[in-house]
Amino acid sequence: MNAVLDQSVERFNKLEEAVQDEIRGQTTAFINLYAFLSQIMPYFDDGLERLYAFLRNLSSKLPRPGDGSNSRSTMTSR
Numbered sequence: 001m002n003a004v005l006d007q008s009v010e011r012f013n014k015l016e017e018a019v020q021d022e023i024r025g026q027t028t029a030f031i032n033l034y035a036f037l038s039q040i041m042p043y044f045d046d047g048l049e050r051l052y053a054f055l056r057n058l059s060s061k062l063p064r065p066g067d068g069s070n071s072r073s074t075m076t077s078r
Contacts, residue, residue, distance in 0.1 A: 001057065009061050021065060027055050 012020060034052045043049065 001054075005054075005058055005061050008058055009063075012062060017065075020062075024059075024062065024065070027059050027062075031056055031059060 012023065015023070031052065034048065037043075038052075
C-alpha cells in the first residue's frame with residue numbers, strides 16, 4: 001500500500017496549491033464524517049471502507065500547507 005500512497009503523494013505535489021488545499025479539505029471532511037457515521041450506523045459498502053482506509057493513510061503522508069515540501073512552491077518563491 002505504501003507504493004500506491006507514495007505515487008499519490010508525488011501526483012499531489014505536482015498540483016497547484018489551491019487544488020492541494022481543496023483536496024486536503026475534502027479528504028479531512030470525508031474521514032471525519034465516515035468515522036462519525038460508522039459509529040452510529042453500519043455500512044455494507046466495502047468500497048467506502050477501502051476509501052476511508054486509503055484516505056486516512058494518505059492524509060498522514062501528505063505535506064502540510066506551507067511546510068516547504070512542495071518542490072514547485074519552493075522553486076517559484078526564489
